[in-house]
Amino acid sequence: MASFTWALQGATPTTIDATDKIQFAGATFGSPITVGSYNDSTHVESSVGANDSSGNTPNNVKFISQSGGTSGDSQADWGDGTEDIDAITNAEATLKINFSHTSAVTTTNAIFYAYNGTTPATAPTDIDVRAFEVGDTNFTEIEGSGKALTLNDDTASTSHDYYIGVSASPASVGEKTAFAFRIELTYS
Amino acid sequence: MKSIKWQVALSNGQQMLEDNDFVSDVESSAWQKLLKYVQENDLEITSLSLLTSDNRTFNLPSGGKRPRFKAFYDVEKPIGFNFGHHIGYDVKDNSGEKHEELFVFIEAIYPNYRLQLWVDENNSGNCWCLVNTSTEVK
Numbered sequence: 136m137a138s139f140t141w142a143l144q145g146a147t148p149t150t151i152d153a154t155d156k157i158q159f160a161g162a163t164f165g166s167p168i169t170v171g172s173y174n175d176s177t178h179v180e181s182s183v184g185a186n187d188s189s190g191n192t193p194n195n196v197k198f199i200s201q202s203g204g205t206s207g208d209s210q211a212d213w214g215d216g217t218e219d220i221d222a223i224t225n226a227e228a229t230l231k232i233n234f235s236h237t238s239a240v241t242t243t244n245a246i247f248y249a250y251n252g253t254t255p256a257t258a259p260t261d262i263d264v265r266a267f268e269v270g271d272t273n274f275t276e277i278e279g280s281g282k283a284l285t286l287n288d289d290t291a292s293t294s295h296d297y298y299i300g301v302s303a304s305p306a307s308v309g310e311k312t313a314f315a316f317r318i319e320l321t322y323s
Numbered sequence: 324m325k326s327i328k329w330q331v332a333l334s335n336g337q338q339m340l341e342d343n344d345f346v347s348d349v350e351s352s353a354w355q356k357l358l359k360y361v362q363e364n365d366l367e368i369t370s371l372s373l374l375t376s377d378n379r380t381f382n383l384p385s386g387g388k389r390p391r392f393k394a395f396y397d398v399e400k401p402i403g404f405n406f407g408h409h410i411g412y413d414v415k416d417n418s419g420e421k422h423e424e425l426f427v428f429i430e431a432i433y434p435n436y437r438l439q440l441w442v443d444e445n446n447s448g449n450c451w452c453l454v455n456t457s458t459e460v461k
Binding site: 137139141151152153154155156157182234236237238239240241243244252255291293312315316317318319320321322323 | 347353354406415422425
């Protein structure tokens, strides 16, 4: 039996249910991000609008540059200043996605991306979304399945963890609702 | 309860069925056990099928040497086979839609492409074929 568990990391992890939203915001829950800027906070918003990550001090990874770091590395700030993203650790990443199975299975072809919530190949509307797996040197713009972030293959195990940093920026004014995340992988 | 199982024929004539000959457990999946058995005994997989609990069989082109019809002799033979499950999981603000999709696939590997057969594990009446020109097998 296969199952996924998503969590927004922080002082205490917040489980992200399938019908929740990963909310990218300004300084606080529900506050807007200026057009062209990136998130200053990240939250889990329930399907009824509650702040599920309140009190858990959730991590926030903010995109700084695509290639301004050492040897062209991307840069981000997860709360302790600008750094190359390959210096960000598992615990500092935005998301921990666990895939578990009752049998020890190998995982391959794992990808992670954002889309408009309806058609996986279609980018979210008016949002720049970038992500990396811990250890990567550069962000990937993950807008639609054709631009997915490739995740590492894993050897046989009953539990597989993916640590992902993700940052978003609005390209226009207004709440962005055509916005979903998806992970896919092969196991055998 | 698993409803779709793989079945293989091996180059020594053996037929193997998932859960009959190799059973998944916390140490390894049935498929990984099969691959280990094939490697340790210097065998090859010569055909690969999926069997559903309601007795449907999905067959890939065979690498066998004794097909019943001439048409099966004349076509290019696969050089390998592969099996896996592919799962997709969404986090999206719409409780009325499915958030998880699970397919099982088998593939016949040719020198320049892979022929894949995908079956929906939640509705084994749905099947798709894909030709993938990537020859990288994972």
